[in-house]
Amino acid sequence: MEQELYQQAEEFFLQRLNTDRVFNTVDRADYALLYAIAQCQSAAQPKNRVYLYQLSEQMNQPIPKISRAIRRLQEKGYVTWKTDDELGRTYVKLTSIAVELMQDMKNSMRDYYVEIVNTVGSKDLETTLRTMKQISDIISARQAQKAEDN
Numbered sequence: 001m002e003q004e005l006y007q008q009a010e011e012f013f014l015q016r017l018n019t020d021r022v023f024n025t026v027d028r029a030d031y032a033l034l035y036a037i038a039q040c041q042s043a044a045q046p047k048n049r050v051y052l053y054q055l056s057e058q059m060n061q062p063i064p065k066i067s068r069a070i071r072r073l074q075e076k077g078y079v080t081w082k083t084d085d086e087l088g089r090t091y092v093k094l095t096s097i098a099v100e101l102m103q104d105m106k107n108s109m110r111d112y113y114v115e116i117v118n119t120v121g122s123k124d125l126e127t128t129l130r131t132m133k134q135i136s137d138i139i140s141a142r143q144a145q146k147a148e149d150n
Contacts, residue, residue, distance in 0.1 A: 009113035
């Protein structure tokens with residue numbers, strides 16, 4: 001039950017509600033990549049090795065962009081590059097700093113999410129999120145049309 005609540009809170013703040021105010025200890029984009037690494041890592045049992053192509057597929061981003069983002073995470077001490085001697089490829093591993101940071105953020109997101117659901121109600125929250133998505137889609141379509149016209 002608690003794990004499900006953590007997952008709902010993470011998905012809410014990463015995918016459904018685009019707000020940076022919740023991410024006060026880590027950048028939202030950094031957290032999204034750390035989250036993707038953790039997801040790939042748990043799916044890669046038993047070795048827990050996450051390669052760039054996996055992250056590229058998971059995040060629907062080109063490998064060079066993922067590689068630059070990983071370098072930034074490495075500079076912040078959140079990940080390390082390791083070499084898979086068998087395959088001769090590098091993979092990414094979360095550091096203990098990142099794991100601790102993510103747990104703190106999960107707790108924070110869970111607390112926010114619980115308060116939001118308790119205050120607003122899940123039905124009203126879903127309605128609000130659908131409306132916000134419609135507004136966002138309209139804006140995106142207009143921007144795309146404008147770019148196409150130029």
